[in-house]
Amino acid sequence: MRHRTIASHFARAVLQGAKRYQLDCAPILEQAGIQPELLNEPRARIAPEQFARLIQGVWRALDDEFMGFGLAPSKRGTFAMMCHAVIHCRTLDKALQRGFLFYGLFPDAPRLSLERDSDEVRLCLDESSLRDPAHFLSESLLVIWHRLASWLIGQRIRLEQATFACPAPAHSAEYDLLFYCPIQFDAPQTALTFHARYLDLPLLQDERTLKRFLERSPADLLARPDEGDSLSSQLRRLLSRDCQRWPDLEIAADHLHISPQTLRRHLREEGTSFQGLKDELRRDMAIYHLGQADHSLQEIAEQLGFSEPSAFHRAFKKWTGLTPGAYRAQGDRCPAHPTGGAWLVPRPATKSS
Secondary structure, three states: OOOOOOOOOHHHHHHHHHHHHHOOHHHHHHHHHHOHHHHHHHOOOOOOOHHHHHHHHHHHHHHOOOOOEEEEEEOOHHHHHHHHOOOOEEEEHHHHHHHHHHHHHOOOEEEEEEEEOEEEEEEEEEEEHHHOOOHHHHHHHHHHHHHHHHHHOOOOOOEEOOOOOOOOOHHHHHEEEHHHHOOOOOOOOEEEEEEEHHOOOEEOOOOHHHHHOOOOOOOOHHHHHOOOOOHHHHHHHHHHHOOOOOOHHHHHHHHHOHHHHHHHHHHHHOOOOHHHHHHHHHHHHHHHHOOOOOHHHHHHHOOOOOOOOOHHHHHHHHOOOOOHHHHHHHOOOOOOOOOOOOOOOOOOOOOOO
């Protein structure tokens, strides 16, 4: 399903670094197509495209790819130059080591490293150089490096574990969309663990593919949820084929070549359920369609398999805290903008104390 939505928490978190510089965030939200009132609703969700535009807006406004969370800014274009520095490496190991060395040239940049332990390797992040109380940049850096590494070798790197040297945050349930692996909080270090065999794989990308990759990255790396290979992801892809004629649990289990009891157990272990996945899928598809002008509320309700618009109305408000009409009205008050754009808000001369 290509229209997975993003919790409003992450939109609020993006803006915290900009607010540190006393930046007026209203123009950034307007360019992203996000109404400020939407961020006041904890259950609200936004589209990946809106989130990508929001990130890019903060980058432009601050001229800082660390979004105001570092001890010093990382000027726009730094990530792209790092990618050009690693693209000709022979293996992923060499590419990651060169990328970490590149950022090591900047004294106040966050430090990343690889630690080997038998057949496993940990990509470790030193957070001591971050002013990131909500750990948003820490999450972002791990997501970016994992997805960049996967892109370089042309396959998704399966994560064995993600650990965080902080207590579990209120939005910890969203980590499944970021990492798709077992999560541990209050850990000794912030790191991603994966099999060491990936490090020996050759890079499959080149200057030509890098040019296309950088047209939307790294914002797209953060905004695009990782579908992963978990059972819940497989089931979501199965269900998304036809929301009007969803199979029941027994038929879905047969499609996945497992028993209904095994499906229930695995979904429970992954922190979800068959009904929960259907609700999330309906919610995300509803948000996508409400952002378009093609269908009426009644047509959207029918497409999502609701027997009547009132049932859709009640379900959507339960999911997001807003009615479908109110959600569409929020979007109607925001201008549509492409992911790119040349607008620029000058960086403030001084930061707040």
